[in-house]
Amino acid sequence: MATVQPKEQLTLDGVSEQGFLAFYNNLPEKPNTSVRVFDRGDYYTVHGQDALLAARELFRTNSVVKLLGSGSNKVESVVLSRLNFESFVRDLLIVKHYRVELYKQNTSGKNDWQVEYKASPGNLSQFEEVLFGNTDQTVTTGVIAVKLGTENGQRVVGVGYVDVGGRVVRVCQFGDSGSFTNLAALLVQLGPRECLLPTGDLGPDTAKLKQVLSRSSLLVTERKRSEFSNKDAGQDLSRLVRTKGSTNVAARPEMDKTLAVAALAAVIKYLELLGDESNFNQYNLSMYDLGQYMRLDTSAAKALHIEPQSEGMSSSSRTHTLLGVLDKCRTPLGHRTLLQWLRQPLVDINKIEERQDLVEVIVSDIDLRDSLGEEHLRRVPDLARLARKLSRKAATLQDCYRLYQCVERLPNLCEAIAKYEGPHTTTLAAVFTTPLMELVTDLSKYQEMIETTVDMSQASQGQFVIKPDFDDTLAELRTTMNGLEEEIEGQLRKAAKDLCLEAAKTIKLESNSQLGYFFRITLKEEKGIRNNRTYTVLDTNKTGVRFRNSRLTQLNEQHQSAKEEYLSQQKAIVDEIMTIAGGYIEVVQNLGEVLATLDCIYALGSAAVCAPVPYIRPHLLDKGSGRLELTNLRHPCLEVQDNVSYIPNNCMFGEDGGKFHIITGPNMGGKSTFLRSVGVAVLMAQVGSFIPCDSAHISIVDTILARVGAGDCLLKGVSTFMAEMLETATILRSANSDSLIIIDELGRGTSTYDGFGLAWAISEHIAKELRSYCLFATHFHELTALADEVQTVRNFHVTATTAHGALTLLYKVKPGACDRSFGIHVAELANFPQSVIQYAKRKAGELEDDFGDEDDSEEAVKKRKLQRQEGEKLVDEFVSKAAALDMEGLTDDELVTEVGKLRQEVMASTNPYIKHLLLVKED
Template sequence: MANVQPKEQLVLDGAHEQGFLAFYKGLPEKPNTTVRLFDRGEYYTVHGQDAVLAARELFRTNSVIKHLGGGSNKLESVVLSRLNFESFVRDLLLLKHYRVELYKQKSSSKNDWEAEYKASPGNLSQFEEILFGANNELTVTTGVIGVKLASEGGHRVVGIGYIDANGRQMSVAEFNDSDTFSNLEALVVQLSPRECLIPSGDLGPDGAKLKQVLSRSQLLVSERKRTEFTNKDASQDLSRLLRTKGDASAVAARPEMDRTNAICALAAVIKYLELLGDDSNFAQYTLSMYDLSQYMRLDSAAVRALHVEPISGSVESSGGVSKTHTLLGLLDKCRTPLGHRLLAQWLRQPLVDINKIEERLDLVEAMICTVEMRHSLGEEHLRRVPDLNRMARKLSRKAATLQDCYRLYQCVERLPYLCEAIAKYDGPHTASLAAVFTTPLQELISDLAKYQEMIETTVDMEQANQGEYVIKPDFDETLAELRETMNGLEKDIQNQLRKAANDLCLEAGKSIKLESNAQLGFYFRVTLKEEKVLRNNRSYHMIDTNKAGVRFRNNALQDLNEQHMASKEEYVQQQKTVVEEIMNIAVGYVEVLQNLGQVLATLDCIFALATAAVSAPIPYVRPKLLEQGSGVIKFQEIRHPCLELQDDVSFIPNDCTFDKGNGLFHIITGPNMGGKSTYLRSVGAAVLMAQIGSFVACQEAEISIVDSILARVGAGDCQLKGVSTFMAEMLETATILRSASNKSLIIIDELGRGTSTYDGFGLAWAISEYIAKEISAFCLFATHFHELTALADEVDSVQNYHVTATTAHGALTLLYQVRPGPCDRSFGIHVAELANFPSSVIEYAKRKAGELEDDFGNDDDDSDEAVKKRKLEKQEGEKLIEEFLTKAASLDVDNMSEQDLEIEINKLRDEVKGKNNPYVSRLLSRET
């Protein structure tokens, strides 16, 4: 829905207009992904292409665009109200992943504007109050990575520096990578940064591939000067930013500093985020090595295929579609911003350590078994936990208020009750609950005891409970006098309520009320129905009228209110010294707060997983986990957890069995819309959920831990990135073939549809055979090439399955059941009938299909000689096909463009055609 257009108008006199135009034209050039806004006091403006963007995205009309200047000097301008401004900035940073610069004027008499605030998707700190006020908590992850490529000993080395300004964490990683940058892609999925910095200029032959990988990951990529990627002053800079005590020499001795390329990348991120320019960042960060192998590897294609989280910028991510369409939306029953962020991280970082997974499963099971604990945590305790990470940052920046300190006090006050709620469980997992939650919480309660005592001693609890955050009056003589004065004024104000009620013949506290707020102070209010009593009554003057009623005062209340507000302001000024001292002491609790946040976030995530498991239409079950390499994945009556929640869906579950003796490569055939893709995604989602510690949607599950889930699902073109369907398939499949191990789960859906039938089938066969024979990974391969089912006759590990359908009385009925064996026919025309194709098209399709079947499979000559001849033709043809596939597989596809690859494939095909084999000719005739 379009936003309401602002009433403000940009009005400038001629001199100011010309001066602003000159200033704007003189600004340095910026990328289209940066938007400049100008603070005009009561409203904001955007200009040039930014104005066009605001008109299109915010107002959905160009009629809001006005112009400054004239002729060739004309500049597009759009005015934004404060609400428009906040909405626009939120969309730019959180959905579109743009950068934002806010300019303010230093002097009203001059056009001396300067960029006062800057923000980017990975650094939102300066816009936090706009983006995440009281009603908009920070539930998104933020982070920036720097990438530096190098070559050492003939190997491609990638150095990574990562900073999460929200969590005050730094990580470095350095690893060898393939030419498809599969390790880098897995790391980007796991960390989910919002921005990536790379050195500007030519990055050599790997540069284009690097940018291609990053573009698949929906990152805002920025090129920075190469001179910023240096470790020259890294030790000194880190000694100021890290919590650990020690000078530059002590930092230089840390093992992380040996990762030279990673430290160079980290230095670029530190400079980009301007961390050294803000004293509140000093001694606040941690630095660690990031180990890729501690988590399951997911490529970006698998994240999309399994619908792990909403696609950034999509309708769903902006709240337009049911959140349960993704695994994150389905499982995110968290009550805190801390939990929301951590659960999203868990989904991108599934565990591979069986002991850690079992511990999470124990905690979830304990939560499921104790309804009382789950209810009290969700309804009484967790929902009242503030964003402790954000609060810690405000304290360290000296930007916290007395209200923030009181909210933290309320949180700490609830911790003993939270521990009591956890203690209600007395089952077999008591030790795990104590180790992960109860013991750390009790230690933190002890650490925060002095903080509680300070707040109780200094803050006026009675006033705080009424929304007024002030120091106790008995803390200072002057404060006590002011409090006494204010109490006397409040008694007089209450007397005025009774007098006004008598005067207006209303009932005090009911039909006439005394109210107050921070802006107006005290005032009377009556409903709109009672408004007539004020008409022509000169003793009362109205403040304003809204749907809640009429606000008004008499002269006596006006005088008393002014005295009360003056005393209140004096009270605030008098208590400033005490408040400042409280803040200085509270800063010392920043690290404790961050530790408390980690414990409560984990508790919230366990609560969410347990709630999701018990609230499903059919409760989820605990999976039985096996060590990596066990070679078994078994699901009984598996369901897709998102699909079963959709309205009017009666989900039909299926079984899935992988084991070394029964085949690890499953080919699934059957009609479109028959459930093949859903079946594949169900298995992938269940394995992913199990390895984050969640129960799964089936009757029984036995899962060998996998080291990665790799996917090739869907056939959407990427024309905006210059990548065709076929090339997208080949790039994703190449990543799978290079990254997969015998402990991986591979999901492939409809490979080979982006090219001709002959080429597509050949590639599908070659890829399937390679995965089944060479990699020996768990693999689900859905295909329309029924001929591919013959692979099961040649490779023992290949098993055929099909989704069932019937065509009784000429009508197609999809049964959505997966059964052993290949599908014996195609149902394409029946599916077209379901889609209401015109009857004339359907009839023609049936006639043409019959002709092709006759051409291919029927021959009037059934003599022994003719049968023998056809058999020889088939043997010769199969040999030609095998030769074609061998030559195709030997092509250097990594170093060939799509056009060159197509030329070489066509040459090989023409070579086969030249043999004039009837069997091959009949196969090729299918293409026409």
Template structure:
């Protein structure tokens, strides 16, 4: 965030200061994740810990912190301009997931009250601050609530979810395991910004529930248990739900009402969002049952591991970070509708092969036509307003003539959009027509009367100049006022020439006549010409900024005052007509929302096609196979984000799974050798394919998977009371409980957080369980080279390694994945790359040699490594024979000297085999 400096100073007289300090001191305690802001008219203030937070995060300095009071009763305070306030609120709500409360003074006394408030999932009262004329609502919003219950000995989870922007309500109720893996998948799919849970002790399940929620970027809010009930749910929902023409089914008879825990959770959200307090919400929402199985399941670890989307406050922002995530990479959308929908698509990859193929058909059609792609991106989609937000404003009767005109313009462009799609004659023409052209034409016919109304009532000529008024011929008084305003505007134009002659400037070039809604008409000159106004009493400056100097003379001031008064009278006179237009426009909310869905889908298809053709190597269409086919073949797969980074020449690799020839791949090799990148590349390809995107491969053939589950990296969660090792155990336990034979599991470096022996034991046991019992696709990268022996015991396990060479004593990473295990560690070589001191490196080599039974003269060539491996295998057989012969010695009937002679003889026999590994071990005897 750019550093912003406060412009106002907090100035209170003694009585006001003491009164505010007393009021502030009497406020109830609040969570640290709630920030209180005080609206003081022309500026805002924050106090106490909130002031320190603003100073640190907004201004990047404590010098802006001032103090009210004295002695021990000093209160930290920071003054915020309107720009500061808007920047702070955006950061708190959209990035940090905090709550914000704005207090306003009710009288001259220190009598403050909460004027409006917001939380990450409920931004409605802050929409104008967050998403004003120059800011689009590209973030998703939504609040969910969770209620736990036990039925017939089963753990039941009830979830209610509300998206106010989309006017959607969702309920879901399901059994879950003790790791809440189903709930976690649901949280990922819905992507709520906030989750409500009941206050108080929820037992062991409550602690686990909070752990699951903490792994996701959302705000957890505790609410009174009494709010989680369905006593009045049917009555409340009957007021909020939209009833279509023939839909007379009573709310209480709807199938969703049978999910009692879910409906109780939904009731908590309705109360939290205060939906019943706003009549514009009545009859506007749709409600549906949510089926987890309709989308691919992703756990939160997979979202992080595959870098699906930015993670929140810790994520880099700005254009440089766009290619750091799959969302940033694919999001070439031109509309806020598309931005939000594409984020939803990435969280909800499809599992129905027919639906995936339909999306791929549409993407292929747009990929195949440069003309269609250019037409959509440059001529049509970029001019589409945020129809969902517009529909909400109209439903709340908060819309304006400008909003109606914006939608009119959108409807006016639709025939040209349909024509552009109709011109396309490549593959999948029928799909484009069915999904886009036909629905758009049907919606256009529904909008015919709306367009006619706007053309009849709105003054189009004035609208083209940014002024939205009713046509003057609609009313005699309006006509008179319009005539007066036209005369004033002509006189105002004449003032430009007079001022230009008076100041010796060129009218329309070095001096301009401009206007806006706040100031009306004014002159403007550049800063370079500002000197002509100095000491000139005939002109009064309004303000100065980088665009120039704004000013008026007395004649323009007088004419402008008359014009603004006439315009105010005109607006007052037309109010009745405008109100009637708004009432009629509110009846088109459902049509606007339907149109928004169609155009949002078109925008997402355009974005996926644009991403496919703009990649360094164009993406290819994946060939999909039915679920359970057990095939995953990726040829020349690349990581779509990494290949876009500067100075990266990406080396592609192949991945081939087949249920008849290996479903569990163990990947070994040096650190930084590309193991993690390979895992993520495969995961990204599968995810993108089931979203409906082309993929970063040379060729791709894959079975549809039901889930992508991951355990990647060793991120500490110490602030949340979870150690590194516990975090990876929780994630792995969730995988083992929720994976099926149609899943893709990605595990990277499991077991590093504990002792070597425990870590290896867990890695072996988990690998064997996945390979034998689950039978899913699994990529398992590990530093335990001994784990490669699992391939000798389980047929479906195959070994691979990332290649590296240590020729001439230097480590060279080749980043290629090849069949077979890697039989050694390259940790010391990596330390050399990191410029460790030579003495440390030498000591490390010596200690490693003592611990690892190293032998063979330190030759790291490929032939020498193979020879050492063979020598070790033969040596282990010789040792086994030695131990077997020693075990049958008659220790009861022989003296100690005789036994020592026998052992010495067996040792000589072993030495006679001339095995280098055995000789190395014997040489280390003490």
């Protein structure tokens, strides 16, 4: 854990302290999800509740909290080093989904603090360097606003969406149900980090709307109603949106979606996009069509473990998600695009098959796969982030050189793709080779500019400067620097001879931007310069000792001075290069999109061949075909875990296999895993991925809905049962015949009778009315009787055996209902006291009127079930004959005699169940 350095203490004189406190106390009130940080030059401070938050989350102790002021005017304060600040901000924005405001002073010594930067989970652009530096940005961003209205008496939802990172603006307007099922699907597809709502009551739908938003990891912010207005939206968008020719933004069809445009206006205002000229003419405006992707509700996304639920999850936990298994991407933009693909599975069979064709190429050609992964893609920079830096005029010569290197390698990349000989070469050329070569042509002038202006020899050594022959003054300075560098090399040889070391091996000459040139030796050689006045030690660490002699110190100072003058002299040239490079922003963005797609295809192909058992290409059928067949299906996340030998299973939906499957069996027997594996396989198939099974025929589904798991939402005031009912209500309103429904246990949160009644009614409605593909796992064994009443219902069970007195779970899904409950056996596995186990067996036997041995084999249990059915038939016959006796014509004694004869007939039976009933009666 980082600690506060002694030199970083908040030391203010009395006047400055009182002045700052007056300023701080006059700041407007803020929500607890916003944090204010004050930049004090070499360090940062946070105050009040923010200070207590930093002490708790960053330092895990209150000892770092100091008090400013006196008496009743005291304010808590915590000092943050630069490392503390970066760690704190990263946690606030990416993990906790808080907002951050950074204040700086305009005038030294005065308390004229102003907000310098703002950031929120949906807009990280101003803190990109702090959050990511030179590391990859894999997190996604985005802000939406929602505005409700009515149209022809129907509820209408308008959504405006802005992704600052991707320079994307979208509008979406649609009708919705009272449960906001379409909005819930949109939240999963877009994956925004923030949502804006108008302040105050939104009408009778307010509670339900906020309920839907609360199920997503969203920071919800209320803004003034006046901001949700499309009054100036056309004018604002005309400044932000990139247009071609004389196209007028106000005439575009997106502007007809008045509710969505009003919501978009609120996002633009919230992000203050118009306050930064670098945003002008940089955004792409488009209509978002909900129907072009498979719909997933929030419950389904969580149940299928598509992505980590927290950015703070460990890398090992991430591999337990579908994203973790499939993400073999080599580029930052590829990582983000693959997540978008998983959130937005396709429903157009032609587009899916195009992706499958491309994945098949990667799977079938090991040379191409290795070439892409090890040679080409891993060298591609984050082009989206680079484009943003160019638009903000924040790019450096190094950024321009990295783009140049990327473009320079593109012909080799296209050549590697062109070497492939096999099926789908036409698709490969259309999607990758042709667009990439066109982009190379578009960037040819850019390449020429960089080659003409940048000193390539210096760039290869990590120094990014303009060529000296580009300017007479630069040439003179370069000559001076070359001479100094030769002398510096001479000092290395001299020091090596003086210390009896080998130049460039045991003693090295190194440089960095902070120190300039210095010598370095290992700790083992340190004794050679100990107490040697000829050399001055700069520092010592585990990599060795860094030091100089007096001449190197002089030469380094001269070199640093010449270098600073060189950089100053070249500034005007660099500014001109940046201006020209800014004209290629759209081309760079397009290049990023093509390479991100290639990276995702590479990732899906690599995941298919790297699995313990290689994935296969599923055969897709048109929507409505009514067939979903998966042979020897596995779960992609479980099969990659250590010490797991996965047992595959089949899932057969169709006219013969039914469309509603009831799965019974013991806890921990694999029911939930089987349900999830089917959902994951269908989702993977419609993403375009290969899937973990032996063969597959999958009809396109338009929705995956889930009711899996149970847990009280205490913070939201929602019980387990209420959560079940809300999710199930959403399913019943959203599903159709082309939906896949996954229900794992339903009705456990209420009485047995109510729970069973609800489970039966819901199942019958899905099977008869909705006719969706449905997997329904339950412990209500009585529900299996539904198969006798509804033609499309089939019973399945996960197998287990209790042979030799121990419960053995076999994890195999077989046709038919489970013969019995294994709850007591599971309790034995949990090491319940034997007295409790025995009492449980006795009470269960009494309640179920069961007979036989709890540890009977599966065959014995089936035999016992038949004996019970035969016995119950004898009892029914006895009751029927007794009811047929002439009650009026026989005396009481004669009735007793006749009933006794009937009883003797039953007792004469050898049926074990009858004998069991008689024994229970005698007991």
